[in-house]
Amino acid sequence: MTSESLILISGALVSLLFSYFPVLNTWFAAKSADVKRLIMLGVMAVVSASVFGLSCAGLGGEIGITLECSKEGVIGLVKIFILSVIANQGAYAVTVKTPEVKRLSE
Numbered sequence: 001m002t003s004e005s006l007i008l009i010s011g012a013l014v015s016l017l018f019s020y021f022p023v024l025n026t027w028f029a030a031k032s033a034d035v036k037r038l039i040m041l042g043v044m045a046v047v048s049a050s051v052f053g054l055s056c057a058g059l060g061g062e063i064g065i066t067l068e069c070s071k072e073g074v075i076g077l078v079k080i081f082i083l084s085v086i087a088n089q090g091a092y093a094v095t096v097k098t099p100e101v102k103r104l105s106e
Contacts, residue, residue: 003051003055003076003080004079004080004083006051007047007048007051007080007081007083007084007087008083008084008087009087010047010051010084010087011044011047011083011084011085011086011087011088011091012087012088012090012091014040014043014044014047014088015040015087015088015089015091015092015095016091016095018039018040018092019092019095019097019098019101020095020098025098025100025101026100026101026104029097029100029101029104029105030104040085040088040089040092041085043088044081044084044085044088045081047084048077048080048081048084049077051077051080052073052074052076052077052080055068055069055073056069056073
């Protein structure tokens with residue numbers, strides 16, 4: 001597994017959590033569209049930084065994370081952050097909303 005595939009999967013999983021996990025989905029649905037975007041952006045920043053941190057700590061090799069703790073690694077961090085946001089927003093757009101989420105989103 002590469003850092004790119006890990007971050008794509010993570011972005012989609014976070015989206016599914018915010019869509020279907022009880023209590024979290026209704027809390028999130030009640031937020032305005034701008035606040036939802038900022039929350040997801042922040043979560044994806046934390047996930048991306050965590051992947052980079054695992055790599056810098058030397059723990060990424062076991063799971064296939066290929067980022068380096070260098071200038072090139074920071075550029076890779078920006079790339080995986082962008083990928084995570086794309087995967088996250090794409091997954092959120094195609095998930096079927098539960099009835100309670102639909103009610104709160106209106």
